[in-house]
Amino acid sequence: MHPLGEPMQHLHLLxxxxxxxxxDLTEAFHRGEISAEDWAGMITSCRGCDAPEGCRRWLDAQERARGAPSAVLPLGQCSNAARLLHLRDGSR
Structure with a gap:
């Protein structure tokens, strides 16, 4: 296991x-869909990822390809994929 990544960098990636x-994680928090503990857990999970550069490249490509990001599915190795999809699909 590698050391956890820098918290603010992973907050930004998340x-x-x-x-x-x-x-919108801030909105989800304000609506009570995620707690402070949930959010902290998601950041910690992200910090444990051993491929943050791959994530950055994928996110950059999504933003370039669409102008305004709107991916249907997250990067396959994203440790928060299931939670993010649940938040997205549960709010529709």
Missing amino acids: ARMGKALGV
Whole structure:
């Protein structure tokens, strides 16, 4: 197991992944769909990922390809994929 990544970098990646999938994590928090503990757990899970550069490249490609991110599915190795998809699909 490798050391956890820098918290703020992974917070940013998580927010970008949410945006790419059409999930506003701040709004989800304010609506009570995720707790502070849920959010912290998602960040910690992201910090444990051993491929943050791959994530950044995927997110950059999504943003370039569409102008405004709107991916249907997240990067396959995303440790928060299921939670983000649940937040997105549960709010529709």
